[in-house]
Amino acid sequence: MTASRTMRMRTIAAASAAAVIALLAGCSSDGGGTGGTAAAGVDNAAAGDKVVIGFSGPAADHGWLGAINSAAIAEAKKYGDVELRVAEGTNDANLQISQVETFINDKVDVIVLLPTDGAALTEAAIKAMKAGIPVINVDREFSSTAAARVTILGDNYGMGVSAGTYICNKLAGQSDAVVAEIAGIDSLPLTQDRSRGFADALSDCGLKVNARVAADFTIAGGQAVTAQLLSANPKIDAIWNHDDDQGIGVLAAIDEAGRSEFFMVGGAGSLNAMKSIKAGDTVLEATVIYPSTQAADGIALARLLAQNKNMGDLASSGIPNRIVLNAPVVTKDNVDEYLPIGFAS
Template sequence: MLTMGKAITRRRAVAVLTATLLATGLAACGNSDTGDKPADDGKLTLGFSQVGAESGWRTANTNSIKESATAAGIELKFDDAQGKQENQITAIRNYIQQKVDVIAFSPVVESGWDTVLKEAKDAGIPVILTDRSVDSADKSLYKTFIGSDFVKEGKLSGEWLVNETKSATGTVNIVELQGTTGSAPANDRKKGFAEAIAANPNLKVIASQTGDFTRAGGKAVMEQFLKANPKIDVLFAHNDDMGLGALEAITAAGKVPGKDIKIITIDAVKDGMQALADGKFNFIAECSPLLGPQLMDLVKKVSKGETIPQRIETEEGTFTPEQAKAALPTRKY
């Protein structure tokens, strides 16, 4: 049997122990709520999923986004999808779980995004499409698209060819290196080019195949084109990198790029511009990868709930060999 003094002492000890355990438990609960995430310091967090690193253009685009996020004071969570849509969907879902402020991504392909974009919308996280669009009928699933007019790029390429061959007699045989199958730039550039040359039946696309926007792909497909088609007059490549790969195949086949086979490409990255200045390419329609500064401005605006245009197009031009020579010394990408 406990004495009165001992009972009081024991009750005090239990009370102290209970208070200690309660405080420890509360601290543990607090840690589990935040995980490793620091307290909110008011800094915006952007989750960005990139297509991959398939070209010089894409590398310049990634660098622009990373550098611009740092300059704007925005925390960037970056993911490389390695050219796979399923990787991008996983990344977007991770960003939703992490409760980032804004999600931006450059879609690998146009279709198949409605489900994950609705998940972001339901979570109250605004989405910005960069460089490539989606074909969703529900425009409320994203706030805006920022990038180029791919159809226009294709049209400009075709219009240059129409003008260049207006005095040609006989059929002009064209081969086309398409971008990644199902992607917006591949679909739209093909469409624009076809529309531009449609009124000229002497301009004939005799072969068209994807090179997946890579130099290796461009080289491999051009080798096939050259074996299957003894007379090729023009190559239309959906980006510089495929055109640069095709240069190797054309040279290896004993032909002179830019003369025996005229080459039209899209992007205007440094390597492509150098090939143009050297006379190995004949025409480039520009597609600027430096979207970072505009993207960070949009991130700030959508996070504040500001109204913005649903489509924002970048201003771009075209280049001939002489124009490329003049532009190269100050080219940023």
């Protein structure tokens, strides 16, 4: 991948994020949810017809997923015309399928779904769509475009690009630098996308991943694989850790090993990571945002769809089919800007 292509992809992602921000701020249009004519003077934030939204997501077994759920609930509470029905979080695909079927039977207006497994939930989502209930797919993508009216994604590839670009800038001219990567669950497409973006960005500046381990997005997993990584590599210049939740274990292993010759970049944007970056008290000096607001954006879009409104500040009418959010880098210089959206690990 060339440097110019990398920059183009980051610009597109930033534009998509800006569009979502415009939506949440409210706007002037009253066209249909699948198209319509913009009309000046209509406030999307103003109360409209009551909207019943069904929301289902995985079990909140780590900080980012907990933040996803709480942000979605908080977003729904902003609107007096929204009734949010929240299914119990689960990592059982069959149970989540039954939750979607309950939403269909209850004839909710829109379903916002963060699937425990995108492929496994695809048919249930298609069933909802065929029943006339729009589905908003969050974070983990379905295997068919027919399964969702709107897809909202974090930019996993862009996370890798952002982390790699930051490391390239820090290690400029050091062609022999040793770069390590601590991934999440290797079988997940999101992990594969993050690693691919990271490798592409490093390649642009003549670097590569010299050592790589994969954890499981848990503190214990992060600590175990990092201990192995450090033992096998007596010299490291930079580390990218994909996930700030598992980063607690990563930093613990680094502390136990007494290593400090390198700097580290995290991923996701946890509150404890941002506070550490601000304090400058560990090797962690940056993290890449993976928005925990995706489901909240889904709630806001679900309301607009059900009320046949348009997304704000766009020339085109209706609601986009696909939104990919930006993956900015948080450093000591800009951490105060991002602290309000940091999630508790």
